[in-house]
Amino acid sequence: MTRTLNNCPAPAKLNLFLHVTGRRPDGYHLLQTVFQLIDYSDQLHFEVRDDGIIRRTTVIPGVPEESDLIVRAAKLLQSAIAAKTGAAAMAASPIPGANIAIDKKLPMGGGLGGGSSDAATTLMALNHLWQGGLSRAELMALGLRLGADVPFFLFGRNAFAEGVGEALQALDTTACWFVIIEPGVAIPTEKIFSSSELTRDTKPVKMTDFSIGTKKLFGRNDLEVVAAKQFPEVADVIKWLKTYGDARMTGSGACVFCAFAQEDQADEVLKLVPQRWKAWKAKAMQQHPLADLLDS
Ligand SMILES: C[C@](O)(CO)[C@H](O)COP(=O)(O)OP(=O)(O)OC[C@H]1O[C@@H](n2ccc(N)nc2=O)[C@H](O)[C@@H]1O
Numbered sequence: 069m070t071r072t073l074n075n076c077p078a079p080a081k082l083n084l085f086l087h088v089t090g091r092r093p094d095g096y097h098l099l100q101t102v103f104q105l106i107d108y109s110d111q112l113h114f115e116v117r118d119d120g121i122i123r124r125t126t127v128i129p130g131v132p133e134e135s136d137l138i139v140r141a142a143k144l145l146q147s148a149i150a151a152k153t154g155a156a157a158m159a160a161s162p163i164p165g166a167n168i169a170i171d172k173k174l175p176m177g178g179g180l181g182g183g184s185s186d187a188a189t190t191l192m193a194l195n196h197l198w199q200g201g202l203s204r205a206e207l208m209a210l211g212l213r214l215g216a217d218v219p220f221f222l223f224g225r226n227a228f229a230e231g232v233g234e235a236l237q238a239l240d241t242t243a244c245w246f247v248i249i250e251p252g253v254a255i256p257t258e259k260i261f262s263s264s265e266l267t268r269d270t271k272p273v274k275m276t277d278f279s280i281g282t283k284k285l286f287g288r289n290d291l292e293v294v295a296a297k298q299f300p301e302v303a304d305v306i307k308w309l310k311t312y313g314d315a316r317m318t319g320s321g322a323c324v325f326c327a328f329a330q331e332d333q334a335d336e337v338l339k340l341v342p343q344r345w346k347a348w349k350a351k352a353m354q355q356h357p358l359a360d361l362l363d364s
């Protein structure tokens with residue numbers, strides 16, 4: 069049995085548009101959005117332990133080990149596999165554990181789904197290493213318990229999403245490059261969704277209503293006006309980047325992106341970004357780099 073799996077990407081996502089169409093009784097919001105994978109990722113490394121312990125071996129400032137979505141995902145998977153295999157099998161061969169290291173690159177509170185992507189990569193990698201045998205659908209159901217964005221990363225390809233983000237339909241998006249700017253603030257998702265100024269009644273669209281092009285993106289991000297009002301740095305970045313194209317915020321913020329058909333167009337703009345902001349470029353991806361792990 070393979071004991072290690074290294075350099076497992078946990079890619080970021082952008083929301084090419086994000087409409088809030090309602091709210092459930094439990095307070096979660098109903099959305100319509102297009103999730104776009106990009107080739108800018110955290111990297112995770114896994115080593116099987118025989119003692120059943122889950123250990124995050126990298127410190128992430130501000131994220132205690134026990135509340136890390138990586139550790140929570142690993143423990144959730146352990147219990148799901150135990151339930152699936154039953155007590156007798158468990159007695160015969162106790163559930164393995166894992167040491168998990170991470171090279172963190174995705175900014176927290178950035179609207180890029182960093183923690184959610186880390187959790188999804190952990191579920192895919194450990195289901196493989198532990199020979200857990202859970203299907204993609206079973207892992208997606210587990211993922212939803214960790215966060216609204218996690219099922220998308222397990223789905224493994226770009227998607228039109230509804231519900232709280234778990235009702236996914238595969239979608240091929242336009243090949244393009246993105247310039248992403250980090251305004252230098254972290255935005256707690258909850259803070260935006262709980263705002264009294266958030267509109268929650270955008271008219272639902274059908275997949276056939278929109279096409280994804282780099283010239284003009286469809287729709288808007290309903291969370292943007294709330295985040296821009298509460299965090300002026302976000303408003304400043306949007307204003308600056310709009311000079312070069314259809315700039316908008318991703319997720320609940322804070323990162324702002326703009327799409328370009330050609331890489332050299334993205335390079336040109338990247339050179340012009342004011343020094344006070346961290347900026348980088350990323351290429352649109354159609355598939356999650358670990359998508360095949362679930363079919364192997
Ligand atoms: C904004 C998006 O990133 C768009 O992709 C997601 O909807 C948020 O996904 P996420 O970060 O995984 O969010 P979670 O960690 O599940 O939820 C954080 C908080 O955001 C609010 N939340 C999140 C998702 C959603 N559809 N409605 C909500 O109201 C809830 O108050 C929740 O307690």
Ligand SMILES: Nc1ncnc2c1ncn2[C@@H]1O[C@H](COP(=O)(O)OP(=O)(O)OP(=O)(O)O)[C@@H](O)[C@H]1O
Nearest residue numbers: 136137176177178179180181182183184186319320
């Ligand atoms: N491994 C992790 N990486 C990043 N954040 C983590 C992790 N584990 C727990 N968290 C917590 O989860 C919070 C949300 O993380 P995440 O990066 O997914 O949000 P985000 O980048 O704002 O994405 P989105 O807004 O699209 O959900 C972080 O602010 C952090 O407190």
